[in-house]
Structure formats: structure tokens, C-alpha cells
Amino acid sequence: MKNKFLALITLLSLPILASAEDTLNSGDTAWMLIATALVMLMTPAGLALFYGGMTRSKNVLNTMGMSLIAFAVGTLVWVVAGYSIAFGEGDFFGIGKILLAGITDKSLTGTIPELLFVAFQGTFAAIAVAIASGSMIERVKFSTFTIFVALWILAVYAPVTHWAWGGGTTLNFDEMDFAGGTVVHINAGVAGFVVAMILGKRKGYGKSAMKPFSPVFAVLGAALLWFGWFGFNAGSQVAADGIAGNAFLVTNVAASLGIIGWLIAEYVVYKTPTLIGGASGAIAGLVAITPASGSAGVGGAIIIGLVGGIIGFIGVAKLKKMFKVDDSLDAFWIHGLVGIWGSIATAIFIAPYLMADDYNMMSQLMNQIKAILLTIVYSGIVTAIVFYIASALTGGGRVDEETEHKGLDEAVHGEKGMNL
Numbered sequence: 001m002k003n004k005f006l007a008l009i010t011l012l013s014l015p016i017l018a019s020a021e022d023t024l025n026s027g028d029t030a031w032m033l034i035a036t037a038l039v040m041l042m043t044p045a046g047l048a049l050f051y052g053g054m055t056r057s058k059n060v061l062n063t064m065g066m067s068l069i070a071f072a073v074g075t076l077v078w079v080v081a082g083y084s085i086a087f088g089e090g091d092f093f094g095i096g097k098i099l100l101a102g103i104t105d106k107s108l109t110g111t112i113p114e115l116l117f118v119a120f121q122g123t124f125a126a127i128a129v130a131i132a133s134g135s136m137i138e139r140v141k142f143s144t145f146t147i148f149v150a151l152w153i154l155a156v157y158a159p160v161t162h163w164a165w166g167g168g169t170t171l172n173f174d175e176m177d178f179a180g181g182t183v184v185h186i187n188a189g190v191a192g193f194v195v196a197m198i199l200g201k202r203k204g205y206g207k208s209a210m211k212p213f214s215p216v217f218a219v220l221g222a223a224l225l226w227f228g229w230f231g232f233n234a235g236s237q238v239a240a241d242g243i244a245g246n247a248f249l250v251t252n253v254a255a256s257l258g259i260i261g262w263l264i265a266e267y268v269v270y271k272t273p274t275l276i277g278g279a280s281g282a283i284a285g286l287v288a289i290t291p292a293s294g295s296a297g298v299g300g301a302i303i304i305g306l307v308g309g310i311i312g313f314i315g316v317a318k319l320k321k322m323f324k325v326d327d328s329l330d331a332f333w334i335h336g337l338v339g340i341w342g343s344i345a346t347a348i349f350i351a352p353y354l355m356a357d358d359y360n361m362m363s364q365l366m367n368q369i370k371a372i373l374l375t376i377v378y379s380g381i382v383t384a385i386v387f388y389i390a391s392a393l394t395g396g397g398r399v400d401e402e403t404e405h406k407g408l409d410e411a412v413h414g415e416k417g418m419n420l
Contacts, residue, residue, distance in 0.1 A: 025111035031240035032112045032120060038231025039123035043071045043130050046224030050283070051134050052417075053217025054276065054329050058407025059138045060213045060417035066133040066145055073149040074126030082125055083118050085158035087166040094162050110238050120235060121161075124180060125153050128188045134329035135192025138202050139404055142412050144397040147390040152191065156382050160187050160375055175371035176364065178247070179236035181291025181343040182375045189336020190376050191383040193327055198387055199398050201326035203405065213417065215275050222279035226255050229286045233293040246351070247293040251286065254293075254305030258285015261309025269317060277313070284312030284334050288342035292349060300349025304342060312338045343368050 048067035055063040074082075081098055088094025097103065100118060109117035129149050136145070163171040164183050177183060204210070212218060233251045237244040262281025263273040288308025289301055296304060315333030327333065347364040391397030403411040410416060 022108060023111065024108060024113070025239070028111045028239045029113065029116065031244070032116050032235060032238060035231035035235025036116065036120040036123060038228045039120065039127070039235065040071075040228075042225050042228035042232065043123070043127045044068050046221050046228055047127065047130050048221065049217045050221030050225060050279065051137065051329055053214040053219070053221055054212045055137055056210055056407070057213045057417055058409055060217075060409065061413055061415050062142065062408035063133075063137045065142065065413065066137065067130045069142070069146050070130035070133060070149050071126040073146055074129055074153055075122055077150045077153050078122040078125050079118065082153050082158045083121065085154065086121065086125075086161040088162075089167070090162070091168055091170050092162075093159055094166055094168075112238060117238065120238075124184055124232075125157050125161075128157050128180075128184045129153055129191075131184070131188035131331055131335055132192035132195065134331035135196040135327045136199055137328045138408065139199055139398050140195070141394055141397055141399055142408070144387075144390045144394040147393055148195075148387055151386040151390060152383065155386050156191065156379055157183075157187060160378065163374070164371070171374060173367045173370040173374070174364075175343075175367050176295060176346045177291045177343065177371070178294035178346075179233045179290045181287075181339050181346065182371050185287050185290060185335040185339030186343065186372060186375050187379045189332040189334075189339055190379040193325060193332035193336060194380050194383045195387050196325050196327045196332075198384065199326075202328070203401065205326045212276060215279075219275050219279045222282050226282055226286060229255070229290075233290060237294060243294050243354075246297070246354075250289055250296050250298060250301035251293055253298055253301040254285040254289035254308065255282045256285065257302050257305030258282050258288065258309035258312070261285070261306040262313045263309075265310045265313040266317075269313075280312060280316070280330070280334060281309040284308045284338045287312075287335055287338045288345065290339075291343050292346035295346065295351065295354050296349045297351030297353070300345075300351065304345045304349060307345070308338045308341055311341050340372055343372050 044067055048064040051067060052060045052064040079100060083100065084097035085094050088097045103114050105113065105115065107114040129152050133145065161183050162168045164175060164177050175182065229251055230248055234244045234248040237247060259278045259281040262277050262284060266277045267273050285305035285308050288304045289296065292300065292304060312334050315337045316330045320327065320330065320333055344365065347361055347368045350359065387397060399408065
């Protein structure tokens with residue numbers, strides 16, 4: 001009989017094993033239909049508005065379009081091969097479910113239809129690569145990014161998912177990642193940072209003001225992301241039960257404290273609490289609680305969210321200047337850096353009612369660190385390879401100087417964000 005510690009890790013790190021039952025549960029299925037729709041809303045609506053509001057007016061449609069194409073292409077490659085790599089049989093990579101081979105309307109994952117599980121996990125793949133787009137906006141070719149989406153999901157996102165959630169053993173470190181701390185946020189944050197380094201800085205970066213198109217859009221987008229995140233985190237239990245309820249509550253608490261943490265830090269440094277800062281703080285709090293949402297209690301969520309907001313602000317306001325990489329919309333600092341904090345915090349803040357008697361915090365902390373390092377190294381190296389391939393296929397990954405100066409909305413899409 002497995003000890004309680006291993007049982008805890010299995011429960012909190014593998015959503016696919018959320019239930020040992022093999023019969024359909026209509027309540028679980030109904031909840032997961034809703035959760036999937038909530039997560040879908042996050043990419044072409046929430047993230048598109050959040051990123052679109054923070055870019056410059058001449059690039060707002062291009063920025064929003066990257067979220068849109070990420071969801072469209074991401075969905076296609078996920079059902080063709082991504083799901084098979086992530087959740088098929090195998091150690092390093094899954095196989096056997098290309099084009100969802102062998103999956104029927106009677107196939108189950110836990111107590112829900114596997115086809116629904118495919119859809120749910122596909123929304124994660126799409127938003128992960130869309131998050132990375134925030135680091136490269138205003139100078140990457142739309143065609144390059146479109147190809148990058150397909151290659152990155154297959155070569156980076158799906159394998160990391162397989163190691164964390166899909167049954168891979170050699171590179172599974174018994175990490176606790178309930179809803180995607182390493183799989184989504186660290187992975188995407190690192191990917192965006194690497195591409196930003198390859199592309200180089202935007203023209204005028206650090207010399208001229210690059211004001212957000214619409215703080216109103218950004219705040220509305222953050223609110224939609226927050227709303228969708230309930231499906232993202234609580235849905236990762238793949239059941240309508242007490243742990244899903246716990247995830248739902250702590251998600252809300254951490255997002256609220258992320259706002260408070262960011263605004264406090266911003267006021268201390270600049271004496272001005274901004275709405276862009278508040279929106280960014282909410283996202284930082286949500287990122288921080290994601291891996292711990294199935295295990296942390298309210299007390300832990302308060303600390304995780306508060307510190308997540310402060311770390312996010314420090315990353316954007318201070319560390320970004322030190323690294324001198326033009327991460328356009330701070331995807332690494334809000335998702336990657338805060339995701340690292342959230343993954344570490346997951347080992348520290350566990351609700352007493354969810355902690356096994358023989359839980360060893362230091363041992364689990366080492367597991368978290370090993371998984372973080374694996375994700376950073378693998379995502380960094382393979383993302384660079386993938387982006388160079390996408391660039392080669394499109395005659396270079398960066399737009400020409402004239403296009404960048406004019407703005408990608410008109411030069412690439414023939415449209416304006418506002419026809420005034």
C-alpha cells in the first residue's frame with residue numbers, strides 16, 4: 001500500500017488521476033463543460049484585451065490577433081498530435097493518440113468523457129503560447145508567430161505536460177503542480193523571454209514613451225482572465241468536489257491579494273497606485289496560486305498572492321531594467337518569475353486538512369526546484385530552436401523597420417484599432 005505522502009503527490013499533481021472511478025458522473029461532466037468554456041474565454045477575450053490594452057495604439061489589433069491565432073492554431077495541433085504527445089502512453093513523449101485515435105464518446109478520463117478532457121487541456125495549450133506572445137509583440141512577424149505556435153506546442157508544451165501530468169516517469173520529479181505553475185506559466189514565461197532576446201529590442205525602446213493603448217481594455221481583460229481562472233484552477237481537479245471548491249476559493253483570495261501587494265509596492269516606490277498595476281497584480285496573484293490551488297488553504301493563499309504581487313512589481317519595475325531584455329508586456333516577469341515563486345510556495349503552504357501525516361516539506365521543495373530547473377532549461381533551449389525554424393520558414397522572424405515604424409495593424413492587417 002502506498003504511503004500517504006505519495007498519495008498526496010499523486011492527487012495534487014496529476015489532474016488526469018483526480019478520480020479512480022471509471023463510470024461517468026453527470027455532475028462532474030457538467031462542471032467540466034463549464035470549466036472548459038471558462039478557460040476558452042481567457043485567450044481570445046481576456047488575454048487579447050489585457051495585452052491589447054497595454055500595447056501601443058498602432059499595434060493593438062496585431063497584438064490581439066496573436067491571441068486569436070494562438071487559440072485557433074493551438075486547437076488544431078492539439079487535437080492532431082499535441083494531446084497524444086502529452087497524454088499518450090510513453091516515458092519521454094506520449095504516443096498512440098494521433099488525431100485522437102481510439103477515443104470515442106464512451107472513453108473516460110476519471111468520471112468525465114475523455115473528449116471533454118481533450119478540449120479542457122487544449123485550452124491550456126493555447127493560452128500558454130498566447131502568454132508567450134506578450135514578450136515579442138510589436139516586432140515579430142505574424143506569419144512567424146503562427147508557425148511558432150504549432151511547433152512550440154508540439155515540441156515544448158506537450159512534452160513538459162507529459163512529464164508533469166501525462167504519465168512520463170524519468171523526468172517526473174513528483175512535483176506538485178495542480179493547475180500549471182511550471183507547465184503553463186514558467187514554461188510560457190521562459191519561452192517569451194528567449195524569443196524577446198532573439199528578436200532584439202523594439203525601435204526606440206528605452207528612449208521614447210511607449211504608452212498603453214487603453215488601460216480600460218487592460219483592466220477589463222484582467223477581469224475576464226480572473227473570471228476564466230476559476231475554470232483554469234478549479235477545473236483542474238476534473239471533478240465537482242471539495243478540492244475543486246478549495247481551488248475556487250483560494251484562486252479568488254490570491255488574485256485579490258495580488259492586487260493589494262502590487263499596489264502597495266507601487267505606492268512605496270512611485271507614490272502612485274495605477275490601474276495597470278492593479279490589473280497586473282491580479283494576474284500575478286493568479287499565477288502564483290495556480291500550482292498550489294488544490295493544496296493551499298486561505299491563509300496560504302493570502303501570503304502566496306500578496307508576495308506574488310510584490311514579486312511581480314519588483315520584476316517589472318526593477319529586475320527588467322537590470323536584464324535589459326525588451327519583454328514587451330512583461331510575460332516573463334509576471335508569469336515566469338511569479339510562477340517560480342508559486343511553485344516554490346506550493347511546497348510550503350499546504351492546508352492542514354490536505355497534508356499527509358508523513359509530508360516532508362524539504363523533500364518536496366527539492367522536487368519543486370528540480371521541476372522548475374528542468375522546465376527553464378528545456379523550454380529555453382527548445383524554444384530557441386523552434387523560433388529559429390519558424391523564422392527560417394518565413395524569411396526572418398522580425399518585421400522590417402518601415403513596418404515597425406508604421407505599426408503592424410495597418411502594415412500587416414490593413415486595419416486600425418480605432419477608426420476615428
